[in-house]
Amino acid sequence: MKLTRGDFRPSYDVVIIGGGGHGMATAYYLAKRFGITNVAVLERSYIGSGGTGRNTTVLRANYKTPETIRFYQESFQLYATLQEELDYHMLRSERGLFWLAHSEPQLRNQRERALQNQHFGVNTVYLDARQVHEVCPQIDMTGGGKRPVLGAAYHPPGSIIRHDAVVWGYAGAAQRLGVQVLEGIEVTGLTIQGGKCVGVVTDRGPIAAGAVLSAVGGYVTNIADMAGIRLPIVSHPLQAFVTESYLPVLDHIVASADLHIYVSQSARGEVLIGAEIDPYSSYSTRSTFPFLASAAARAIDLFPFVAKLRVLRQWTGICDMTPDYSPLIGRSEVDRLFISSGWGTWGFKAIPVSGLRMAELIATGTVPPVLAPFALDRFRRDRAVPERASAGTH
Amino acid sequence: MPLLIPCPTCGVRPYGEFWCSGELPDGGHGGSDDAEADFERVWLKRNVAGLQTERWFHHAGCRRWVTVRRDTLTNVIDAQL
Numbered sequence: 176m177k178l179t180r181g182d183f184r185p186s187y188d189v190v191i192i193g194g195g196g197h198g199m200a201t202a203y204y205l206a207k208r209f210g211i212t213n214v215a216v217l218e219r220s221y222i223g224s225g226g227t228g229r230n231t232t233v234l235r236a237n238y239k240t241p242e243t244i245r246f247y248q249e250s251f252q253l254y255a256t257l258q259e260e261l262d263y264h265m266l267r268s269e270r271g272l273f274w275l276a277h278s279e280p281q282l283r284n285q286r287e288r289a290l291q292n293q294h295f296g297v298n299t300v301y302l303d304a305r306q307v308h309e310v311c312p313q314i315d316m317t318g319g320g321k322r323p324v325l326g327a328a329y330h331p332p333g334s335i336i337r338h339d340a341v342v343w344g345y346a347g348a349a350q351r352l353g354v355q356v357l358e359g360i361e362v363t364g365l366t367i368q369g370g371k372c373v374g375v376v377t378d379r380g381p382i383a384a385g386a387v388l389s390a391v392g393g394y395v396t397n398i399a400d401m402a403g404i405r406l407p408i409v410s411h412p413l414q415a416f417v418t419e420s421y422l423p424v425l426d427h428i429v430a431s432a433d434l435h436i437y438v439s440q441s442a443r444g445e446v447l448i449g450a451e452i453d454p455y456s457s458y459s460t461r462s463t464f465p466f467l468a469s470a471a472a473r474a475i476d477l478f479p480f481v482a483k484l485r486v487l488r489q490w491t492g493i494c495d496m497t498p499d500y501s502p503l504i505g506r507s508e509v510d511r512l513f514i515s516s517g518w519g520t521w522g523f524k525a526i527p528v529s530g531l532r533m534a535e536l537i538a539t540g541t542v543p544p545v546l547a548p549f550a551l552d553r554f555r556r557d558r559a560v561p562e563r564a565s566a567g568t569h
Numbered sequence: 570m571p572l573l574i575p576c577p578t579c580g581v582r583p584y585g586e587f588w589c590s591g592e593l594p595d596g597g598h599g600g601s602d603d604a605e606a607d608f609e610r611v612w613l614k615r616n617v618a619g620l621q622t623e624r625w626f627h628h629a630g631c632r633r634w635v636t637v638r639r640d641t642l643t644n645v646i647d648a649q650l
């Protein structure tokens with residue numbers, strides 16, 4: 176795909192900082208649904224170089240609170256038709272997602288999750304150990320002889336999709352509508368006059384804007400600092416790795432609530448393994464051996480065949496973690512400065528709904544109901560949206 | 570090499586023996602009579618890209634708190650406070 180090269184204009188209706196999924200989707204929907212095409216997306220590296228190109232691509236809607244379920248349901252539906260809408264092939268593949276329990280408390284949690292999901296129209300069922308084994312015989316039901324599988328919440332719609340294709344698809348479609356996608360340009364400051372954001376400063380000069388959106392993933396504190404805003408966000412590294420290709424043996428996505436890992440197999444045959452965030456905040460994307468050793472051991476407990484495979488790649492992305500594991504998205508304290516953040520370890524699946532609804536907010540000035548629970552000031556109002564158990568690792 | 574934490578009691582130990590409570594807020598962890606200050610201390614973070622003063626609890630060692638300064642860009646710890 177060819178991006179717009181060459182010079183940027185002195186002024187845009189909307190400037191979007193960050194060429195990840197959230198920035199790119201917002202640009203597309205601004206142009207497509209709201210007719211705002213004088214838009215620039217500024218990316219300091221290459222598009223999709225952040226979390227969007229590093230994540231493990233799990234799409235699902237099996238969350239806990241009604242607010243969050245509604246939000247991710249809408250996203251899941253938009254993802255279902257995204258390839259046709261953007262005319263771009265994204266290898267979307269429905270796999271079915273397990274959330275295994277190896278302890279009594281987790282068993283109760285997974286039962287509760289299934290019931291709650293069903294109540295809000297999400298397809299999640301509770302399976303006992305025998306049923307888990309029937310649906311996915313690849314799982315070692317003894318949990319490596321240490322942590323027997325007692326049951327699971329099973330979410331049949333759980334899917335994977337090619338992550339960089341999502342960014343490219345949105346970028347290409349946005350460009351066809353007149354949006355400029357500019358790589359290699361870094362925002363170094365914001366222009367704020369009388370409490371209103373009127374532009375950005377970049378390493379290639381200033382740009383005026385009618386509205387500015389920060390969509391920089393784990394680096395949001397950097398942009399917020401430019402506006403003198405403090406956020407309830409801590410940036411943590413999240414790592415993952417893949418093995419060399421193997422015969423296609425695993426259809427499902429298997430997550431374990433007790434072992435804090437999840438495993439799937441890509442279309443190329445690589446076994447993809449993810450786990451929890453690093454337990455300290457950091458902006459370093461250097462992968463670590465303790466993570467690899469610990470996550471690999473847990474993956475082998477569930478899938479003994481993985482023990483024979485060699486590790487092909489390991490990588491790290493930086494996640495903007497919120498205290499309640501929910502998004503932090505909407506208006507900021509500064510007029511015409513919008514923030515799309517709090518995507519943590521869970522934000523890839525939210526790209527379509529966040530893009531569409533953020534575009535609506537910027538275009539109309541009214542907060543869409545589906546976004547309202549995730550407002551930036553919710554902790555001040557004592558309105559956390561607790562999703563830790565559902566958003567934890569992916 | 571895992572991240573190593575210098576403990577004044579036990580020496581330099583791998584981070585897995587510790588629990589990190591994150592950045593040390595201005596004025597420490599104590600409460601106050603000022604609701605606004607309490608709100609900021611509990612919820613708002615500096616999340617600095619650079620030198621950060623933070624606390625680690627040595628749960629698998631002496632079970633004491635350690636305060637260090639770490640560069641969050643490189644993970645190098647340059648001071649124990």
Ligand SMILES: Cc1cc2nc3c(=O)[nH]c(=O)nc-3n(C[C@H](O)[C@H](O)[C@H](O)COP(=O)(O)OP(=O)(O)OC[C@H]3O[C@@H](n4cnc5c(N)ncnc54)[C@H](O)[C@@H]3O)c2cc1C
Nearest residue numbers: 193195197219225226227230233362392492521522523524
């Ligand atoms: C290993 C891993 C696994 C994950 N697994 C899942 C999963 O299975 N499912 C799920 O839903 N989510 C998952 N996530 C989370 C998901 O990847 C992120 O929440 C999501 O990609 C965030 O998208 P974004 O557009 O907000 O940010 P990013 O994709 O990080 O994009 C931000 C962009 O902003 C640019 N930028 C930063 N600062 C500036 C600046 N000053 N000027 C210009 N540009 C700038 C960066 O270069 C970057 O390209 C995972 C994350 C990781 C790291």
Ligand SMILES: [Zn+2]
Nearest residue numbers: 576579630631
């Ligand atoms: Zn000690």
